Amino acid sequence: MRLLSVVGTRPEAIKIAPIARAAAARPAIDHRLVATGQHRELFDDMAAAFGLTVDRNLALGETGQTIEALEQRIAAALPALADELRPDMILVQGDTTSAWGSALAAHRLGMAVGHVEAGLRSHDLALPFPEERNRVEIDAVSTLLFAPTATARANLEAEPAVTGRIHVTGNTGIDALLWMRGMAAGHRLHDGGRRLVLVTCHRRENIGAGIAGICEALRRLARRPDVRIVLPLHPNPSVRAGIREALAGIANIELLDPLDYPTMVRMMDGAHLILSDSGGLQEEAPALGVPLLVLRDNSERPEALATGNIALVGTDPDRIVAAATRLLDNPAAYAAMAVPAYPYGRGDAAERILDAIEDWAATFRPRASQPASGRSPPASQA
Numbered sequence: 080m081r082l083l084s085v086v087g088t089r090p091e092a093i094k095i096a097p098i099a100r101a102a103a104a105r106p107a108i109d110h111r112l113v114a115t116g117q118h119r120e121l122f123d124d125m126a127a128a129f130g131l132t133v134d135r136n137l138a139l140g141e142t143g144q145t146i147e148a149l150e151q152r153i154a155a156a157l158p159a160l161a162d163e164l165r166p167d168m169i170l171v172q173g174d175t176t177s178a179w180g181s182a183l184a185a186h187r188l189g190m191a192v193g194h195v196e197a198g199l200r201s202h203d204l205a206l207p208f209p210e211e212r213n214r215v216e217i218d219a220v221s222t223l224l225f226a227p228t229a230t231a232r233a234n235l236e237a238e239p240a241v242t243g244r245i246h247v248t249g250n251t252g253i254d255a256l257l258w259m260r261g262m263a264a265g266h267r268l269h270d271g272g273r274r275l276v277l278v279t280c281h282r283r284e285n286i287g288a289g290i291a292g293i294c295e296a297l298r299r300l301a302r303r304p305d306v307r308i309v310l311p312l313h314p315n316p317s318v319r320a321g322i323r324e325a326l327a328g329i330a331n332i333e334l335l336d337p338l339d340y341p342t343m344v345r346m347m348d349g350a351h352l353i354l355s356d357s358g359g360l361q362e363e364a365p366a367l368g369v370p371l372l373v374l375r376d377n378s379e380r381p382e383a384l385a386t387g388n389i390a391l392v393g394t395d396p397d398r399i400v401a402a403a404t405r406l407l408d409n410p411a412a413y414a415a416m417a418v419p420a421y422p423y424g425r426g427d428a429a430e431r432i433l434d435a436i437e438d439w440a441a442t443f444r445p446r447a448s449q450p451a452s453g454r455s456p457p458a459s460q461a
């Protein structure tokens with residue numbers, strides 16, 4: 080069974096790493112990892128943290144390029160790659176342009192697509208953009224859909240365009256988190272007695288007014304002497320510029336370069352409170368028992384909203400400050416959000432995904448691999 084994972088960004092590296100590790104221990108699976116180059120340094124840092132071997136780096140990412148340009152470059156690169164490596168299945172993760180471009184290109188070549196983290200839906204194509212559109216379109220062309228939760232499965236079952244086989248597996252991000260936390264055990268952070276408020280912010284739709292609102296809220300929260308606000312910046316220049324302009328030099332706020340994953344896990348684990356518009360952090364924070372306020376107006380993670388570990392606050396400064404102040408000053412409110420929960424699994428998602436892929440390979444795989452360019456589209460495997 081030749082399995083080719085094509086990934087491009089920091090979160091994809093984190094979430095594919097457990098699959099690469101588990102595949103290496105399965106003699107029946109020949110797993111190759113290809114990086115599109117969408118995130119350059121970030122991806123390399125993550126690959127190093129997990130000891131990932133990248134078999135090919137397509138180096139297609141260019142500073143400032145549009146998502147359409149990247150998608151076209153991926154579409155142009157994939158046929159030669161597929162002809163050379165002859166995978167039985169292309170595996171993509173999540174909702175990035177790399178995942179979307181690779182899945183669509185593979186589908187056009189008649190190849191089987193496996194989607195890790197299928198079925199997440201905010202039910203608003205504009206929020207987050209372009210991720211929600213990417214999810215819908217990747218799921219429509221996928222042969223195997225690895226839904227992290229029963230809710231994600233139900234989302235997929237409600238969409239007539241989805242014809243692949245659905246498996247509920249948990250999220251490989253939790254596999255990565257528990258793996259890395261095990262390696263980082265014993266390294267608690269010292270924060271000088273102040274409570275650590277960890278912030279990340281990079282969603283495209285928050286650039287501009289959203290980031291301005293978030294920064295205003297952080298300026299106000301930083302007046303409290305009992306908190307230390309730490310914000311590792313995303314490398315996206317439009318995100319960095321807005322935040323640096325608003326927050327550079329403010330006492331109690333530390334703007335950092337992106338953290339490598341082991342350091343990030345220690346930061347999250349040691350944080351009192353997290354404010355974030357990241358998808359991955361909404362999954363990680365519940366498993367660590369750290370309350371997270373979501374800097375968005377919606378979420379495709381209803382499970383963590385239901386367990387009470389995360390809450391939506393959007394980007395309005397008054398609303399963010401009120402919610403954060405409540406958690407900082409009201410121990411009962413804090414305790415209610417700080418109970419660890421595992422709605423995204425307990426760290427065995429990668430093994431479940433590979434079990435399903437091996438089953439598929441034994442049952443449905445098309446006859447002997449032909450050059451990808453000569454294949455006909457796979458029939459529905461539902």
Ligand SMILES: CC(=O)N[C@@H]1[C@@H](OP(=O)(O)OP(=O)(O)OC[C@H]2O[C@@H](n3ccc(=O)[nH]c3=O)[C@H](O)[C@@H]2O)O[C@H](CO)[C@@H](O)[C@@H]1O
Nearest residue numbers: 090091172173174175207210311337338340343357358359
């Ligand atoms: C709309 C949406 O929700 N889309 C998501 C999006 O990703 P995201 O929003 O989760 O992306 P980020 O926030 O960049 O990454 C998060 C990871 O990075 C770690 N981290 C963070 C800062 C740092 O300084 N050092 C680090 O190590 C952090 O702990 C976490 O593991 O794409 C994914 C891939 O397809 C999807 O899964 C996913 O739905």
